[in-house]
Every structure is written in C-alpha cells, then in structure tokens.
Amino acid sequence: ALGTDTKALMAEIYGKETGICGGYGGSMHFVDVGRGFLGTSGIVGQGIPHAAGAAWGAQIQGKGQVVLSFFGDGASKQGAFHETLNIASLWKLPVVFVMENNNYQAYTRVEQEDANAAAGEPLAVKAKAYSMPGVTVDGGDPVAVYDVVRGAVERARSGEGPTLVESLVYRLSAHGNIIAPPGVPLHYPEHEAIHVFGNVEEYEAAKRGDPVPRFRAKLVTDGVLTVEEA
Numbered sequence: 001a002l003g004t005d006t007k008a009l010m011a012e013i014y015g016k017e018t019g020i021c022g023g024y025g026g027s028m029h030f031v032d033v034g035r036g037f038l039g040t041s042g043i044v045g046q047g048i049p050h051a052a053g054a055a056w057g058a059q060i061q062g063k064g065q066v067v068l069s070f071f072g073d074g075a076s077k078q079g080a081f082h083e084t085l086n087i088a089s090l091w092k093l094p095v096v097f098v099m100e101n102n103n104y105q106a107y108t109r110v111e112q113e114d115a116n117a118a119a120g121e122p123l124a125v126k127a128k129a130y131s132m133p134g135v136t137v138d139g140g141d142p143v144a145v146y147d148v149v150r151g152a153v154e155r156a157r158s159g160e161g162p163t164l165v166e167s168l169v170y171r172l173s174a175h176g177n178i179i180a181p182p183g184v185p186l187h188y189p190e191h192e193a194i195h196v197f198g199n200v201e202e203y204e205a206a207k208r209g210d211p212v213p214r215f216r217a218k219l220v221t222d223g224v225l226t227v228e229e230a
Contacts (some may be wrong), residue, residue, distance in 0.1 A: 002035040045075035049084045055095035065097040066156045073123055074105030085130040092161035096152040099123060102171040124166035132162050139167030140211030170206035
C-alpha cells in the first residue's frame with residue numbers, strides 16, 4: 001500500500017537475501033522505514049504502543065504525518081491497548097487505531113472474550129473511556145473503510161487527536177495456516193474453519209458476504225469495470 005516492492009516482500013517470507021529485511025524478518029516482521037512502514041512486534045498487541053511512540057515523534061517533527069496502527073479484537077484486551085489509548089488521547093497524538101474485529105480470538109468467540117460484546121455493544125465503545133471518537137464500519141466495504149479512515153486521518157492531522165476505528169470482518173480462513181484441532185486433518189481453509197468454529201450456518205452466511213465478490217459486483221454496477229474486465 002505504501003509502494004513497497006511486492007517481490008521483496010515475498011522474498012522476505014522465503015528468507016532470501018533479496019527480502020525487504022534481508023531474510024531475517026519473516027512474514028511477521030516486515031519493515032520498510034523509508035516508506036513509513038515501521039513493522040510490528042512479535043508480541044501481539046505491542047505494536048499499539050509502538051504506534052503511539054511513532055506518532056509522538058511525528059507530532060514533534062511537525063511534518064503532518066499520521067500513524068495507523070492495525071490489530072485484532074483480541075489485542076484490545078491487553079493492557080498495552082488501554083495504556084496507549086489513554087496517553088494518545090492525553091497528548092492528542094496523530095494516530096488512528098484500526099481494530100479488525102473478525103469475531104474470533106484464535107478459536108474463542110468475541111462474546112466469550114469481551115463483556116461489551118456480550119452486552120451487544122460494538123467494541124468501538126471502548127473509545128469513550130479515553131475521550132476519543134469510536135467508529136464501527138463494515139470492514140468488507142473498502143470504500144466505507146476508506147471514508148471513515150480518511151476522516152480519522154484528517155482529524156489527527158489537524159491536531160485533534162486519535163480515533164478508534166472498529167472494522168467488522170469475518171475470518172473465512174483459519175487463525176494460522178498450520179493450526180488445526182487435535183485429530184482434525186488439514187484440508188483447506190474452509191473445512192478447517194468449519195471444524196474449528198463448529199458453526200456451519202454462521203460460516204456459510206459469512207461466506208455469502210465475502211467482500212471480494214461483493215466489491216467486484218459494486219465495481220461492475222458502478223461502471224468502473226465491465227464483467228469481462230472483472
């Protein structure tokens with residue numbers, strides 16, 4: 001998205017010298033500092049305070065940069081999430097927190113991991129505690145996500161501080177490519193997801209809402225692409 005060479009990214013996954021980090025980073029540790037991609041931490045959720053540090057640096061330098069921090073719904077249960085949102089709001093840091101809520105923390109449903117979810121409230125409600133806007137958006141609609149994030153970026157750039165964006169999606173594949181419950185053979189992601197989650201109806205409903213064919217249909221309907229081009 002920032003212009004990083006895709007061949008260098010793939011080479012990194014394969015541990016090659018031509019990889020973006022010389023083959024030392026692997027798939028979880030992409031870094032391209034020159035293009036503003038600061039990478040992540042091997043500890044899930046710890047990229048959130050890193051983002052605040054980068055945003056503080058951007059604030060001091062005054063070049064109008066805004067930091068985007070991506071994490072899942074499970075990471076929002078960590079203390080680092082709450083501590084970071086607190087300091088980001090207090091200092092009005094130019095950062096946008098994007099929580100990708102895919103309904104599952106590995107194999108645990110969101111209702112089992114969060115009291116707000118059990119109460120039927122969106123996880124974006126967490127933003128209220130830290131005096132910042134919290135917005136929930138359909139993560140399967142890239143145009144809607146773009147509009148919401150653009151507004152949050154403009155707010156951050158103008159000095160008004162951070163925003164928490166909850167992007168609602170559904171994970172149609174397994175948490176990891178090599179993860180499967182004991183005794184369940186690995187076939188392909190759809191089978192694994194059904195075995196793991198145990199709710200075929202839920203999975204099939206989510207599959208019908210797959211964002212790729214949805215967006216393809218929208219592009220055709222809006223005249224951006226013909227059916228043949230799509």
